[in-house]
Amino acid sequence: MKQRLAAILASDMAGYSRLMEADEAGTIARLKTHRIELIDPAIAKNGGRIIKTTGDGMLVEFQSVTDAVKCAVEIQQRMRRRNSDVPQDRRIEFRIGINLGDIIFDDDDIFGDGVNIAARIEQLADVGGICVTAAVATQIADRLDVPIEDLGEKTLKNISRPVHLYRLGLEGSVLPASPEEKDAKRAVSKPSIAVLPFDNMSGDPEQEFFADGLTEDIITELSRRHELFVISRNSSFVYKNQPVNAREVAEKLGAQYLVEGSVRKIGDRVRVTVQLIDAANDAHVWADRYDRRLDDIFAIQDEVTAAIAATLPGRLEAAQRDHLARTKPANMAAYECALTAKVLHHRATVADNKQAQALIDRALALDPGYAHAHAWRACILGQAWVLGWCEDKDAVWAEIVAELERALGLDDNDADVHRILAAVNVNNNELMTARYHQERALSLNPNYDLVVVQQGELLTWLGRPEEGVEWIRKAMRLNPHHPERFWSHLGKAYFAARQYGEAIEAFMHLSVMDHVQHAFVAACYGWLGDDVAGSAHLKKVRAIAPDFGLESFLATLHYARESDTQHIRDGLVKAGADDALASERHRVQ
Template sequence: MVRRLAAILAADMAGYSRLMEADEAGTLARLKTHRIELIDPAIAKNCGSIIKTGGDSLLVEFQSVVEAVNCAVEIQRRMARRNADVAPDRRIEFRIGINLGDVIAEEGDIFGDGVNLAARLEAMAEVGGICISRAVRDQLGERLDVGFEDLGEQSVKNLSRKVRMFRVLLDSDQNATPSPAPDAAAVTAAGDMPSIAVLPMVNMSGDSEQEFFADGLTEDIITGLSKFRELFVISRTSAFVYKGKTANIQNVARALGVQYILEGSVRKAGNCVRITVQLIDAATDRHIWAERYDRDLEDIFAIQDEITTTIVGILPGRIEAASQERVKHKRTDNMAAYESLLAGKVLHHRSNREANAEALRLLDRAVALDPNYAHAHAWRACVLGQSWVYSWCDDRDETWERVGEALQTALGLDDNDSDVHRILAATSIAHGDFDKATYHEERALSLNPNDDLIVVQNGELLTWLGRPEEGIEWIRKAIRLNPYHPERFWNHLGRAHFVARDYEEAITAFGRISRQDQFHHAFLAAAHALRGDGTEAAAQAAQVLEIDPNFTVEAYLATLHYKDESDLEHHRHGLLEAGLPESAARAASAERHRVGE
């Protein structure tokens, strides 16, 4: 036996039995993800050693109380951010206790009074909180940016003496709770980040009872837009100052410090309601986008939800397009971090090697300009991931490592950025970790259910999971949300129909894609073959081999992510039926046979 002085951290998950009873697989998957992404890295960063783990508990040894408490604070603060948008009954939360004391080390485990007290402190901590002993408090001094509440002398189970305890105060962390909507000063300080004010919808009905509908629609649009991290949205309080007033749009924009104004009206006539909205670039007083919605007034709340979802789905894309126009007229050397991010996103969607390289250059610039810009780190990971998927990089292992580093940085800076979780889901799909992909996709959807990129990815994930009928519904929803969607949405829709064995619809969807590489023709070859059109299947297969003479079914299937073996074999069967070579060896054999003839 070896004795030593150590800082011991004991952690326990609150409500573990209840969560496991409600959703065993989901709880374990989420807990695993928190361990991989947050808890274990925080322990390693602070030089801790995990002594043992249970299903819901953790015992960690540190050589320094500063590192032990710093680790606990990081875990609890980041877990609070992660739980901000999770239903209370589904939250994974921890209690943590920390003690400094003498321990006995034996065969990789530690025992003794110091360990027991850490466990008792953990049990007395509040959910999401940290409780420490006096020995820890005395050693800490003022080294950390946290406060402490003296809980006095407390009786502890199975200890004859009373123990003086302290609660670590985490309220000083401004990121622990969602930030309020920015005011005009905050928007002005945001520089070229797109900013918008949604003015109160005007009730044109002459019916005062419809006022609640107009106001409710306005508030819902403000709430929906506020979920997009790349938009600064003026709060309801500031926007409703202009209710019932006629004001010059440019003056309103100047007063609120915004670039864009959304205004509209509601008119009720009999059993019909007409809603008109228009988006205005205040600097030029130019209409960017306008739409009119005519609906039967059968369920006024259903109409309100439908209109809100549509407007919130379309607006960010229109604002991004308008902002991109602004970027084009500025010198590259003077781009702000956001402008670099915006240009990089546009290039990413072009999905070719040259655009990818330029996008990466711009995203590197964005994070250099603002190292704390979580969204830029996330999109940098996305662009690197694209180069990894299409083998546009010199070293795939190194590139994948860079993807992981960028995502961990983004996650550490902002656990509640929906794009961070969307991209983590995408990288998890690429590595075949479907539990992790599902967790992050659900998290992204909970943070922003109206982002077309998140919605379409959910359809893509469901397709890979062997649930294409559900996937089709989500992909079509994404297309409705964003009529200006990237062409790859048709790729996702076509693939979902293919997995559902609806080859006509699959071919129709792929027919709407202008970029036709060997993978595009290979997919069509398989679809035509399984549809029974051997002539067209052979023609598509010939185009595949003309573009890439080294193409093989084996290599192509390795780029796909089907969870069920039956879906993979279904695709393989279609490709082979079209006459495409299964492997390099068979392709060489077929070529020798052809030359011999």
């Protein structure tokens, strides 16, 4: 046996039995994820050694008290961030106690009074908090920027003498940030936005409730978007009924962008105006006006909230893109890398996809715990997989699945994670699994245009194209600046609904069509009996994809009903697809 002075960190998980009873497999999986991605790396980084683990806790030895406290603060601060969007009854939270004392080591286990005290004070810590003894508090008082609160002397179970305890606050930084830590802070930065209370311009006191409710609903809806940092209602409403200077308010709230608006009642109508301001230069990024009849003021509130919450993130993203284009930072932070990767992904070319992969990899190198970036890496790889831009499709598919598992483990409440899981399952013809994730994405963010348009796509594959058209049209209304590919989704939905003229019109909105879109247009003309136009589009199909084959093309579609697959097959045959294929086979021979 050996004996030496050491700092002992004891931790356990609050509510472990309750969480295990409610969802044993899910709790174990999430706890394992936290261990792998956060807790064990934090212990290793700070020079700790795990001595013993139980189902819900562990004992860790540190040779330095400072390192033990730094590790504890990092774990609790990052767990608090991870839990920010998790329902209270599903949160995994820890209590941590730290003591400095003589420890007896025997056969890779530890014993002694110092260990017992660490275990006892951990039970007195707040959920998500840290409790330390006087010996620890004395050591760190002048070394770390951590608030320390005196709890006085406490009597601990099976400890004969009272022990003086302290609570550590988690608000301050542990040490002055190193260059690496500064990069890490930048890595998780998101565009910050504050929604100021909307002004009631009506002179009608009853409209005050409408204005306040509208403001609160917009804040709530924007908070669903994980790519934004939204200032809380309590902070924003400090400025209610006060004249404001945009730059001063933004500086005090720590916001890059401000949303201002007003509500005015005019007869039996209500007018809502809203504007988005870039606080750095007091420039108006976007503005809009909504005029509605005053039949149901709460329905108006919901409608206007949905429109603003759907439009603002797109306008913010465009402003961020413009800023990046102007500044071209040498060391982009994770959010900036992910944003640029998304833009490249939407261009849908081989070169842009390759560059998007490099940027999303950079984002994850800067912030490995960035769930949103893991989800988008799966999306970008999925684009390469679907369009055949990868050499080893099996290996890429395995990467896609792994990325989505990581994203889901990090944040089960990110609508993008479930949206992309739904898309991947559609491409794997697992339509029922896709439907589960799609519905989860919709419940998390019903005003996200990419989720809404995908609902229309999925309904089309499931044989409900008329409903699909309605959802895709809704996505277009939610985001008037929607990606061009929305027109392609709409054209495919109209085709499945046997509305060929509307389908052709939708496809004609595309500035450039790929061979798949030309094939759908050819099938439309086939059903309309226009052989000349159908043949012309089949020639374009062949020019873009010389290896195009009817059956291989149909195999890439995901219709749940065989009749829908037969429908496009018949349309292509009517347009002359069989003749074109026969001519191609004759030419090759």
